[in-house]
Amino acid sequence: xxxxxxxxxSSKGIGLALAQILLKNNFSVMGYSRSNKITHPFFxxxxxxxxxxxxxxxxxxxxxxxxxxxxxxxxxxxIGNINCLGNKNSDDIIDEININVTAPTxxxxxxxxxxxxxxxxxxxxxxxxxAALRPIHSWGTYCQSKAGIDMLTNIINEEHPEIxxxxxxxxxxxxxxxxxxxxxxxEEFPLKNKxxxxxxxxxxxxxxxxxxxxxxxxxxxxxxxKNMVSVRDF
Numbered sequence: 001x002x003x004x005x006x007x008x009x010s011s012k013g014i015g016l017a018l019a020q021i022l023l024k025n026n027f028s029v030m031g032y033s034r035s036n037k038i039t040h041p042f043f044x045x046x047x048x049x050x051x052x053x054x055x056x057x058x059x060x061x062x063x064x065x066x067x068x069x070x071x072x073x074x075x076x077x078x079i080g081n082i083n084c085l086g087n088k089n090s091d092d093i094i095d096e097i098n099i100n101v102t103a104p105t106x107x108x109x110x111x112x113x114x115x116x117x118x119x120x121x122x123x124x125x126x127x128x129x130x131a132a133l134r135p136i137h138s139w140g141t142y143c144q145s146k147a148g149i150d151m152l153t154n155i156i157n158e159e160h161p162e163i164x165x166x167x168x169x170x171x172x173x174x175x176x177x178x179x180x181x182x183x184x185x186x187e188e189f190p191l192k193n194k195x196x197x198x199x200x201x202x203x204x205x206x207x208x209x210x211x212x213x214x215x216x217x218x219x220x221x222x223x224x225x226k227n228m229v230s231v232r233d234f
Contacts, residue, residue: 001068006030006061008050008107009076011037013175014127017211018073019043025215030062033076050076050103051095061110067120071218072111074104074126074149079142079177082184093141100145105152112160121164123221125214126153128167128228138189153227164221168214169230174204205231 005022009015010031019029019038028042036045044062049055064070080096081088108124115122131139132146149167156165172178172195181195198204213231217224 001066002026002028002064003069003071004028004030004064004067005071005073006032006107006111007073007075008032008048008103010045011035013177014170014173014207014210014214015073015075017207018075018214021208021211021215028064032059051078051099053098053102053106056103056106059107059110061114063114064118064120067118069121069123070111070115070118072107072122072124073214074107074124076103077127077129077142077146077177079139079180082138082181083188084138085140087188088141096141097145100142101148101152104149108152108156108165112156112163116160122162123218124153124156124163124165125218126150126165126167128153128169130169130171130230132167132169137191138184150228157227165227166217166224167228168217169228169232170210170214171205171230171232172198172203173210174199174206178204 005027007015007019007029010019011033016037019031022029023040023042030044030046031038032046032048034049076099078096078099081092104126126149128149129146131143132150136143153165153167156163182199184192186192210231217229
């Protein structure tokens, strides 16, 4: 039977790399992002701005016939305006929380409601971050929202034991987010030099390598007993 994946943030970084790997492995993929770089007969692009919560109310997931596994991969995220609380714009805070935790929660709700009676095996993978585990100066809303993503994962496993939900920590990845971090003023982000050193020392993981590990998780779910998985562990 056909396997399906619904991926947010499929236009770049980990999301793009993962979509390409899945397509090579005979998945049908639905991408949800503001733009698209993939042309493939088994890829369906859905133009979506995940920061516009009111529009997410109208997102309709497709119905699948004779499906095996259906994955929802909440990959899209944004570190937002890097600055400490007290200096942030209220609209920026709203957008950052919306894209990082409100949108994934809405999509998980829609996913469960749409496919709970489908007879398919349902798996949700939420891309989290080590920032969920500790406060990082000037990343306040990002840390908050990723901690919220981990709790969302736990809630789904508590309420729906028939669905497998995982939070995946991708590590420090060579994406546009890292470029934004390195471009931030030191006064706004005191840890900037640490991330500059990651880049200079070639310590950033490439998106395709992280995507390959996520695909390994998807293909070997029985090997992962915990709900929180760091790709650095294997």
